[in-house]
Amino acid sequence: MSAQEEHDIARHRFDVADAAPLLLDARGVVTGWTRDAQRLLGYAASDVVGTEAAALVAEADAGRLPELAGRCRADGGWAGLLTAVRRDGRPVRVMARITAADDPDGAARWLVLLSELAEAPGWDMSRPVLEQMVSRSPIGIAIVDTDLRCVWSNPALEQFGSAPAPQRLGLRFGEIQPGLDAEDIEAQMRRVLETGEPIVGYEHVGRVRAAPHRETAHTMSFTRIDDDRGHPMGVYYTVVDITERHRARQRLALLDRAGEYIGRSLDIRRTAQELADVAVPALADYVTVDLLESLLRGAEPAARVPLLRAGQQSVNEGVPEAVVEVGDIAAYRRGSPPLSCLASGRPWREERLDPLAAEWATDIPGGREATFLELGLHSVMVVPMRARGATLGVTTFFRRHRQEPFDEDDLNLAVDLVSRAGVCVDNARRYTREREAALVLQRSLLPHRLPEQGAVEVTACYRPADELTGLGGDWYDLIPLSGARVALVVGEVPGHGIGAAAAMGRLRTAVRTLAALDLPPEEVLGHLDDLVARSAREEGVGPGAEDTDSAQGSGCVYVVYDPVDGQCTMAAAGHPAPAVILPDGSVAFVDLPQGPSLGVGGPPFESVELALAEGSTLALHTDGLLARGAGWTEDAGRDRLRQALERPAPSLDLRCRAVVDALAPDRPHDDVALLMARTRLLGPGQVADWDVPADPALVAEARKTASRQLTEWGLEEFAFTTELVVSELVTNAIRHAVGPIRLRLIRERTLLCEVFDGGATAPHLRHPRTTDEGGRGLLLVSQFAQRWGTRFVPEGKIIWAEQSLEDPLT
Known part of the structure; x- marks a missing residue:
């Protein structure tokens, strides 16, 4: 041989x-x-x-x-x-x-x-039966020896891309099926040879020689063959094609992943990007998501262009296939498949693109012109995104690296995927619309600008929440009061959305109305508490109710500052106490008694009074600035706020923004409002006061004294109207009041005339008849003054009149 x-x-x-x-x-x-x-x-x-x-x-x-x-x-x-x-x-x-x-x-x-x-x-x-079984079986069967070389196989094995049975003899698995993971499969065979334990249901995914461009899946089982002495002779294995089952499982897994991944936020652009991220590379190599531009504003979908590129993804880093960037207009050529699908609402698939055709979304000034061949794209699906009967945009799927074109199953999967994403996008659109409406309402109810006055230098910063529940009802205000004083207010309405914004608007209006009465802070909160409780009873709202426009349970802090003597009076209803930044930069928190939240009932409100040095800064804030979290305590929140307030800044406005940026993230879980007011004191040359004896004969002297003071201030053109106001107010005090009388003039942005007396009754404006001999005093005052009113103090009352220094009456 x-x-x-x-x-x-x-x-x-x-x-x-x-x-x-x-x-x-x-x-x-x-x-x-x-x-x-x-x-x-x-x-x-x-x-x-x-x-x-x-x-x-x-x-x-x-x-x-x-x-x-x-x-x-x-x-x-x-x-x-x-x-x-x-x-x-x-x-x-x-x-x-x-x-x-x-x-x-x-x-x-x-x-x-x-x-x-x-x-x-x-x-x-059984020879005839066995021969028929192995030759006619649809299951691929083969035997390899202990060297893992093929010694026998049935004809059915050829359907899996294998060579004919005679050509397989003596060959290893890798020689029969190049490209498959032969090492892993042969490792299973060796394991069976060594242990004798069969392996059943081993799944293998790859590309066989007969279908190199299509991924296939097989399940294989391996059993050892022994001789009559128990020595291993080889391995008997079977092969079953489970490609369709594998692809169905992949489709279900992709849809499950889409359900978990898409729509995790209520942001339209993010939802569109999540759709592109899920589809690549599981379904396509390059995906674009284009939405109607009106959707991104929360408006109802309008069946017209322009389309905006809301998201895209590619298997290649940097998305080199893109000719339109995210956020730009996707101006498709007229009659192109995306626009046709947008108009018809039906999907479209093309197994093989014309490689020399120009990419559809290049009809834009300065856009990058490119053919599908240059972009490497060869198969495409265009699926309109629809939800609740409306078309929202189109999603385009391309294949680049994978050579097999999209088939009908791929199109059905893409339709399911886009349909799920469409519901999420429409939910995000509806949320955007509602939230924008609530924000517009809230911003319209907040002061557009704080009024100018001389008592304090003031600035405010407001940052709305951006969580699923939407915005809250935080608010702030500055209200000029009589006597050059100001009221500083910060409050918070429970709940979220339009209802909370509406309740905040009503509460702010009520506070301004009560402030016009010149009431002390504790009385303002007392009246406000009664108002909120009565409204809640009339509306049938109970404590802790949600999704209503009730202000019950709201918090508020009300501060009155007097720039004449630097006195500050404040009271709180279920609200954090203000902080004070002293002129030396140190920070202290006011020891303010906490009254109950508005409308829930409880003990009376209490106020505290303190003197503030000129240049001190009051910081009124909502509890959103004391960010709560794991292990949060009130002391810890105050310490963080103190550290932020102690940091210097070039201006009060920058300091206010820096504090909010330091303590509140870009998208806080709760609204944040911060109002900062740096105190001023009126100088001695801005205030003049005199005691007036209760003698009608001395009213003329009071007029002359006021006129001389105006001359010193250079306000001679206001002498006539001021003498008239002083004459009428002092005369009324002498005739109808008791106790000492005091006259005070304040020159600030306006000219204020105040007359104090010990009486407890307020004068009323009358409209006398032509035959009446008196009763015209306050009517004249109201005609010549810009504003007038009565303010009660513990010792009596003050009747005041205010004249504008910019528009003197002659």
Whole structure:
């Protein structure tokens, strides 16, 4: 036997204990004999070499040999059952496997492997059944030896991209299916050979040789084959195609991921980007999401362009395929598939794009012109995004790296994916619309600008919440009062949305109305508490009710500052106490008694009075500035606020913004309002006061004294009206009041005239008849003064009149 013959035998051998190899030439003459063949049939090599193989089999099978020879030449081999005849004449059933073993010189030879089946009598009875089972089975079946080389396979295995059965013989898995993960599959085979434990249901995903552009999935099972002595002979494995089941599972997994990932926020742009992120690379290599521009403003979808690029994603870093950036107008060419789908509301798919066609979204000034070939895009799906019967935009899916085009299943998956995202986008649109409406309402109810006055330098900063529940009802205000005083107010209405904003607006209006009465802070809060409680009873709102426009449970702090003497009086209703930044930069919190929240009932409100040095800064804030969280305490919140307030800044406005930026994130969980007021004191040259004896004859002296003071201030043009006001107010005090009388003039942005007396009754404006001899005093005062009124103090009352210094009356 030549070295080549031995090499071929070694390459094609079966690792089976009872296998007996022999060689035949092209005519069927025995040319090679082995000891295993001698052991099986009893013939010595000298007895059979040179004789025909027909002499070694029974007469019935000898007649089949010409037919088997033709099948071997056609198929490259044959495997089946034969009846051999031993030297002693006894028949023996054998499994014969015949494969080509040509010489290097081209001479045809056949390698025959015989395995005795004497100990498997059942084979004879079931041979037709077994042959049909393995040959007609739709499941791919193969056997490999202990070297993992194929020794047998059925025809069904060819449907998985495998070579024909004869061509597989002697080859390893990686040689049969290049490109698959042969190492992993062979590792499973080795494990079965080593342990004897079968492996069932091993799944493998890859691209087979028959379909290199399409990902396929198979489930494989491996079982070890042992001889009669328990020694491993090889591995028997089966292959079942589960590609469709695998793709269905992938589609469900993608939809599940979309349900978890898309719509986690109520931001339209973010939702669109989440759709693109989910679809790449699971479904497509490049995805664009274009929405109607009106949606991004929260408006109802209008079936017209322009479309805005709201999101896009690519398997390539930097999205090099994009010709339109996120946030820019996607101006598609007229008649292009995206615009057609937008108009019709129906999806569209193209398996193969024209590589030389220009990308559709390049009809923009300065846009980057590119063909699909330049962008590397070859297959496309365009799916309109619809929700609740309206079209919101279009989503376009492209394939670039994966060579298989989009099929109908891909289109159905894309429609489901975009449909889910469309509901989330429409929810975000509705939320945006409602939130914008609430913000507009709230901003319209907040002061557009704080009025100018001389008592304090003031600034405010407001930052709305940006969580799912929307905005809250935080507010602030500065209200000029009589006597050059100001009221500083900060409050917070519970709840969120338009209802809270409406309640805040009513509460702010009520505070301004009560402030006009010049009541002390504790009385303002008392009246406000009564008003809120009465409204809640009339509306049938209980404590803790949500989603209403009731102000019950609101908090408020009300501060009155007098720039004449620097006195500050304040009271709080369920609201954090103000902080004070002293002129040296240190920060202290006012020890302010906490009254109950408005409308819930409780003890009376109390106020505190303190003197503030000029240049002190009051910081009134809502509790959103004391950011709550894990382990939060009131002391910890105050410490953070103190540290922020202690940081210097070039201006009060910058300081206010810096505090909010330091303590409140860009999107806080609760509204934040901060009002900062730096105190001023009126100088001695701005205030003049005199005691007036209760003698009607001295009213003229009071007029002259006031006129001389106006001359000193350079306000001579106001002398006439001021003398008239002083005359009427002092005369009324002398006639109708008791106790001491005091006259005071204040020159600030306006000219104030105040007359104090010890009486407790307020004068009333009358409209006298032509025949009446008196009662015209306050009527004249009201005509010549810009404003006038009465303010009660513990010792009595003050009647005041205010004249504008910019528009003197003559």
